[in-house]
Amino acid sequence: MLANTDTTILTDFTNDSNLSDWYIVNDVVMGGRSDSGIFLNGENCAVFKGNVSLENNGGFAMVKHIFNPIEIENHSKIVMKIKGDGKRYQFRLKSETSQYHSYINYFSTNGDWQIIEMPLADFYASFRGRKLNYPNFDSKQLSEIAFLVGNKKAEDFQLKIKWIALK
Numbered sequence: 763m764l765a766n767t768d769t770t771i772l773t774d775f776t777n778d779s780n781l782s783d784w785y786i787v788n789d790v791v792m793g794g795r796s797d798s799g800i801f802l803n804g805e806n807c808a809v810f811k812g813n814v815s816l817e818n819n820g821g822f823a824m825v826k827h828i829f830n831p832i833e834i835e836n837h838s839k840i841v842m843k844i845k846g847d848g849k850r851y852q853f854r855l856k857s858e859t860s861q862y863h864s865y866i867n868y869f870s871t872n873g874d875w876q877i878i879e880m881p882l883a884d885f886y887a888s889f890r891g892r893k894l895n896y897p898n899f900d901s902k903q904l905s906e907i908a909f910l911v912g913n914k915k916a917e918d919f920q921l922k923i924k925w926i927a928l929k
Contacts, residue, residue, distance in 0.1 A: 770837060772907060773827060774925035775808045784808070787824045787908075794820020803922070807845075810909055811920040822912030823919070827926075828859055831905040834928055840880045840907075843924035846871020851921060854908040855885055857901035863889040864908070865899040871921065879929070904928075 773779075781800055788796045798812025810825045840853065848871055854864040865885035869878045887896035891912075907926060911919045 768836070768929060769841070770832070770834075770928040772829075772832075772904075772926045772928060775802055775806050775923065779808075781808065783829060784825055784827050787826060788812075789815075789820035789822050789912075792820070793818045794822070796820050796823045798823035798825065798919075800825045807922045807924045809920060809922050813918050814911055814913070814916060816914075816916050821914060822910055824854075824908055824910040826854070826906055826908035828906050831858070831903045833902060834882070834904045835902045837928035838882055839929045840878075840882065840926065841929045842878050842926040843875060844871065844878060845875045845922040845924075846873065847920050848873050849911060849917070849919055850913055852910040852912070853880065854906075854910060855882070855899055855904060856906035857899075857903050859906050863887050863894055863896070866910075875924070 784800050786798055788798055795815040795817040800808055800810045803809050812823045814823055850868055850870045852866050852868055854866050856864055866888045867880045867885045882899050885899035887894040
């Protein structure tokens, strides 16, 4: 785990964790056929796992974590410990859950445990896969984070998440 006074843990998956504020949003909301879920694996991490289908104009699976807004002005990066399956994922931010758009950035996995760091200023505004002509993320608060997989191909996926923090 991170041992730094400049670090704020957004979530970790200790034995007493639950996933009640994590929500699956698959392309079925638009008629697609992708299927995914999130569960705790008993090894202090969450597993976001499923299948992305291109049937019926589908193509994505997402899990989002909603929480009361937190002040983030003393932080400049998202840091996470993850273990993926060699696929590319999207990490998404919202300063307010009512925003229609998200701020997104991509990361690639390599099959091993990785510490991924992404500067908040690198997240760009996007809505339904289209980049918006808005400034990059510069909010003083955060209230939602999400992982999305949608690589324009049908595929199974699995992403293990140990913790997510602000640095």
